[in-house]
Amino acid sequence: MQDNEDLIRCAEQLGALAAPERLQIVHFLRDGPKNVTQIAKYVGIPAVNVAHHTGVLKLAGIIKSRKDGRFVYYSLIPELVQQESSKATREFLNFGYVRVEVVGDKKSS
Numbered sequence: 001m002q003d004n005e006d007l008i009r010c011a012e013q014l015g016a017l018a019a020p021e022r023l024q025i026v027h028f029l030r031d032g033p034k035n036v037t038q039i040a041k042y043v044g045i046p047a048v049n050v051a052h053h054t055g056v057l058k059l060a061g062i063i064k065s066r067k068d069g070r071f072v073y074y075s076l077i078p079e080l081v082q083q084e085s086s087k088a089t090r091e092f093l094n095f096g097y098v099r100v101e102v103v104g105d106k107k108s109s
Contacts, residue, residue: 009061010095016060017100021045021053026076029063030091030102033073062093 017023024043028034039054040047054074057063062080066073082099084090092101 006096010097013060013062013095014098014100016056016062019053019056021049022057025050025053025057025074026062026093027102029074029076030081033066033075035071035073037071039074 017026021043025039028039028042034042036047036050036054040050043050054063054065058065058074061077063074063076066075076093080093080095082092082094084092090101092099
């Protein structure tokens, strides 16, 4: 049944990416940890909406959080982010059954 559990987890992770704001957040976090204020500015949405979207991504196991003083910093789960062996500049998220290529230049605030 492990195979079925892995398929369900993969589907949940893909579902978590099914919002433009969440895709933007994942793209932005490629440069490293960012706090809610930085993410809100980059995505162009209120911080309360960022908190919702990061919660969905965290629950799906795509990002993690770390508290530093009054700020919470979000970052991609390192095990998910991989690079194409032949082209070190091509990154993708590996969900086991599916891998999603992350395209475009890395951007920071």
